[in-house]
Amino acid sequence: MSRTVRALIVSLVFAFAASALAQTTLSFWSWRTEDVAAYEKFIAAFHADNPDIDVTFTPYLNTEYNTILSTALQGGGGPDIVHLRAYGGMESLAQAGLLVRLDGQVAALEGFDPGVLLGATNRADGGVYGVPFALQTVQVLYNVDMFERLGLEEPTTWAELLAVGDALKASGVYAFANGTKDGWTNETLFGAVGPTFYGGTPFFQEITAGETDFTDPRFAAALERMVALRPYLADNYTGVGYTDMQTLFAFEQAGMFAAGSYELGNMAQLNPDLRIGSFAVPADDAATPSAISFYVDGSYGINANSPHQEAALRFIEFLASQEFGQMFTDELQQISAVPGTQPTSEALAGMVEMMNEQGTPYLMLTAFRFGQPSGSTLLQNEMQAVMAGDKTVADAVTNIQRGVAEWFEGFQ
Amino acid sequence: MRDVRSWWGKHGHLVLFLTPALVIYGMFMAYPLISSLTYSVYEWDGYLRRGFNGLDNFVTVLTRWPYNERFWGAISHNALFFVLTFAIQTTLGLFVAVLLARKWRGFAFFQAAYFLPHTLSLVVVGFLWRMLLNPTWGAVGQGLRRVGLGDWVQPWLGQSDTALVTIILVNAWAWLGFPILVYLAAVQAIPREFHEAAVVDGASPWQDFRHVTLPLLLPTIAMVTILTFIWDFNAFELVFVMQGASGSPSYATDLLATFFYRTAFGDPTTGGEPGQIGIAAAIGVLMLIIIGFVSAFGVRFTQRSQTEY
Known part of the structure; x- marks a missing residue:
């Protein structure tokens, strides 16, 4: 048996053991029924770097999402990762203690524009409870x-x-x-x-x-x-x-x-x-x-009752990364909230420039x-x-x- | 014990037959109705029930701006909805019914034609007329321009002084088949001899209608009027489909039911306003009181004027 083959087998066994030991599946709820394909791609990119974490994306009907989500969260259930509305739409959930406060935990949030973070801020305690996704x-x-x-x-x-x-x-x-x-x-x-x-x-x-x-x-x-x-x-x-x-x-x-x-x-x-x-x-x-x-269109947050806090935080860090922001804007033709992303579309780039200046x-x-x-x-x-x-x-x-x-x- | 057994032997089949219907009625009609009555006396935080707050929700609806302005506005719109619909069905509808009763050639065709719109879903009717009345490319506007009446084209659904009347007319278009059908049956049920006697006495067709047909139709007219009242005070679909839950433009077409819907579930177009279940339930209870009171009064009046041939 050559050395390479042996190394390969050993690493495979290790990989298998690691994944068998620590395989976590996060659930992720959203109202973006039209973006399922794009989110599958984002999740695949995350999974490639974090093979021990898998994410299941489940979108609900836009007009019913708020009710479904707040009922589930208030009952102590709901997903690990929550797609949140912005401003008044998310604040009640944060105030009820159903979300994890993210400022101080997610380093990338410090690079976000303060005006953008307002869309995921609970005015009562000034905490940020989500990673804004689109502007x-x-x-x-x-x-x-x-x-x-x-x-x-x-x-x-x-x-x-x-x-x-x-x-x-x-x-x-x-x-x-x-x-x-x-x-x-x-x-x-x-x-x-x-x-x-x-x-x-x-x-x-x-x-x-x-x-x-x-x-x-x-x-x-x-x-x-x-x-x-x-x-x-x-x-x-x-x-x-x-x-x-x-x-x-x-x-x-x-x-x-x-x-x-x-x-x-x-x-x-x-x-x-x-x-x-x-x-x-x-x-x-x-x-x-x-x-x-x-x-801000909305943000990504973590359910305070989720049993997978550590894995959820890693996924949220990915959603706050430049890599994700660029994929998001390329894939969905929308302005990413992540600072420094460059839209490829000329029309969108023009809007981003205006937004930054005016x-x-x-x-x-x-x-x-x-x-x-x-x-x-x-x-x-x-x-x-x-x-x-x-x-x-x-x-x-x-x-x-x-x-x-x-x-x-x-x-x- | 023997009593019970003999009672069961006599009436057991009734219990068996009635139970399923009673359970379904109880679960899907009585329980929601009663629970929504209780919703109106609690304070709500989104979809979570908080403490008992007596009649606060009713006081809010009736006295606090902007709820009171919306509530009285909606009632006046429902009232206009009913009055205009009543006027159209007891003039045009009755006229068509009396004409159809003469069984002229093409009777069956016209009978079907007048009833046809009534078979369409109001959602379809609303969508259809919203397109027909579109001021930019709607068929009504195009038709007027084609015959040189382009100046008459207006944004009927977008002006506060025409929007509600337009919707009432669209509703009449869809609804009229029903009163026509009922009036036709009632006109045909009047014994021939009554008309013959009138004609022998030298009555003109108008006199025959005025003094023979109309008095005998009164109970039917009263019954249809009650149904129209209930229907018009519950009206929702047309406004929702054609103008949205906000009773656009600026509440000119807002009805009790759209006001209720918007308050209960939030207006989806304004984006993420949370629903106010308690206040909405209070609106629902007030609707129930208005409709129940007026219908009960109407039914008593009808029973007193019932005619038998």
């Missing part, structure tokens, strides 16, 4: 070929934006694909238009600290800009719903679309030939900085969804009425302030 940005998307054909460029002032809109309308398409029939799309439109005019992060910090409130003139000014875009939306925009908006933009009946970064994947399916660029809504003059909204937390989603009525519900319904001409911005401001003040300590 979404909200800005204006535009049809690159259409802009080139009409000789248009990304606007650098508000007046230029309106001029681009006029030129698009003159060419026979809608300037913006946006409509207001589905309430939540009003919040998206505000997320693209608003931050530049309320002044981005400084305003965000003041209002979340309770130093100002929604009656601040900056907030009303931002809402007014949204209203000023009414002539540039799709015809009969009060009757144009979300899928109509997607179709109008994908099939080149509109040149611009105030929307989230997640639309890149949708557009690639509807019309793979569409070349998409993005920009932040500019201020009145080019010197004033413009801003876009971004938010990003501000998506106002209502990140800060005012912790109680009821939530800032999102209020903004969506009030602005739907304002956009339809049924209410004034002043009425909307009054109601938004009144609603949030019902539960937000900063306003009480």
Whole structure:
């Protein structure tokens, strides 16, 4: 028997014994039914380096996931690894002591942007309870070929934006694909238009600290800009719903679309030939900085009742690694929350650059969804009425302030 | 002991036959109903029940903004839903039924045609009409543009002053087959002699309808009206499919049932708002009280005006 063969047998026996002794299978629950194939790949990559740990990925129906998860966790069961929603969606689980606090345990979290970590932070103790996975940005998307054909460029002032809109309308398409029939799309439109005019992060910090409130003139000014875009939306925009908006933009009946970064994947399916660029809504003059909204989509956490804490922590460390972040963004065409990942898609890379330079937390989603009525519900319904001409911005401001003040300590 | 045995011998088969149905009814109707009644007097933390809190949930729904504004808004929308549907079915529906009763040529075809929409699921109806009424490429708008009435095209479902009426009309389109069918049966049940006697006395067709057909139809109309009331105060699917759980635009189409659904399970479109089971259960109980009270009153009224030929 040659030495190599002997070494091989010995190592095989050792490997077998090791795996037989310490083989752990982690369960991993999620709502991403559409990403099963991608997660299988991620898990295979992890398993290659950690042969003693296997992970089973089980996605549940998106709309039922929250209920299934919270019921299981509260009953002392549930998976080892938990796919968590962000902000208000995860905080109740952390507050109930159902999740493992990760800051201080997962070294890679220290490299994450503090604004990003907010999406997985329990405000009560300031602890981080998840590794954020994806970020979404909200800005204006535009049809690159259409802009080139009409000789248009990304606007650098508000007046230029309106001029681009006029030129698009003159060419026979809608300037913006946006409509207001589905309430939540009003919040998206505000997320693209608003931050530049309320002044981005400084305003965000003041209002979340309770130093100002929604009656601040900056907030009303931002809402007014949204209203000023009414002539540039799709015809009969009060009757144009979300899928109509997607179709109008994908099939080149509109040149611009105030929307989230997640639309890149949708557009690639509807019309793979569409070349998409993005920009932040500019201020009145080019010197004033413009801003876009971004938010954390969710995070990965560990069940406090899991019997496999050590193995779960190793998997979570993998999910916080650069290697995983790069795989995530390549595989799913989304912005990874792991710092330093480079999207291969040009459109996505543009959004990441904007986010790093001009990003501000998506106002209502990140800060005012912790109680009821939530800032999102209020903004969506009030602005739907304002956009339809049924209410004034002043009425909307009054109601938004009144609603949030019902539960937000900063306003009480 | 002998008593029990003879009782079992006489009635045992009844017990055997009734038990399965009673168990199923108890498990799936009575138990959920009673437990949801009790939900309304507890405080809830997400889906976890906390302490007993008396009538707090009801006070919240009826007096605390924005719940009270949503609640009274929803009631007024349900009321309009019922009043308009009632007006359409007792004019247009009754008219069609009386016409069909004359058994003109094509009777069977029209009878089937009027009833057909009623056989469709409301989810299908809602989806269909949402596409037809789409202001961008819907068939209704295209048709109007084709005949030069492009100015008439409106975002019917997106305007707060037209959305609810549009949905009520779509509902009438789907619902009308039922009252027509019932009225037709009632009109046909009126003995011929009554009409003949009226004609011999020189009654015009209108007088015949007004003084013979209509009075004899009143009990049927009252019964259909009660059913319509129950149906319209429970209406949910059409608004949910066409406008979403938030009763878009800005609550203009919000009904008691959509308000209940949104409060209980959170509005999926606003993203991750937790449900408020206690307050939702209170809304459900209030719906039950309104519907139960009005229906009981209606049924008593109908029984008093019952006619036998």
